[in-house]
Amino acid sequence: MNKKGQLSLSAILMFVIVIVVVSFIFLFTWEAFDGVSQDIKVDLAGNNESVAAIEEVENRYPPVFDSLILVVFLGFWAAGIISAWMSDEHPMLFAFMMILLIFVVIAAAMLGNFYEEIFTSGDLSTIPDTFPITNWIMSNLLIVTISIGLSILLAYIAKNQG
Numbered sequence: 001m002n003k004k005g006q007l008s009l010s011a012i013l014m015f016v017i018v019i020v021v022v023s024f025i026f027l028f029t030w031e032a033f034d035g036v037s038q039d040i041k042v043d044l045a046g047n048n049e050s051v052a053a054i055e056e057v058e059n060r061y062p063p064v065f066d067s068l069i070l071v072v073f074l075g076f077w078a079a080g081i082i083s084a085w086m087s088d089e090h091p092m093l094f095a096f097m098m099i100l101l102i103f104v105v106i107a108a109a110m111l112g113n114f115y116e117e118i119f120t121s122g123d124l125s126t127i128p129d130t131f132p133i134t135n136w137i138m139s140n141l142l143i144v145t146i147s148i149g150l151s152i153l154l155a156y157i158a159k160n161q162g
Helices: 010-043 048-086 093-119 122-130 132-139 141-161
Strands: none
Touching: 010 048, 010 093, 010 122, 010 132, 010 141, 048 132, 048 141, 093 122, 093 132, 093 141, 122 132, 132 141
16 A cells, blocks of 8 residues: 655644643643632532542542653654654655754744743742643653654654665
8 A cells, every 4th residue: 555645744743732732731720620629628618528529639630640641742752653664755755854843843942932931930830840741841842842853753764774
């Protein structure tokens, strides 16, 4: 089966978009839940089981969703490398992949700066401490994107050399 025309480097672009969107959703959801949970606990002060359930959610949400970001991150990285290795593209497409990588790196730099700007000031500055993996990935999004892009390009080159 001829699969020419697939662009395995587009996995990086999707990676950046998904990681940023999912990270922001998880972080803002945590901020909203954390603010509301205190009011819920006050309203349910007489019901110990309900308060315990709210506290259980408060204790489990950050590690579960922080780990989920890591799984998504590693999954996209593996999918990008595998798709680069398995694709049947013309070797001349490498130049186009390099140009696309430059645009993706620029977008990742802007999104990483946006993250830093939002989550280092004001009321949201305590959230990154609760999600250390997400904070590291988003704070180093430029370096992470370059590393993933170069590893995918390396897999693409290695497949064509062999």
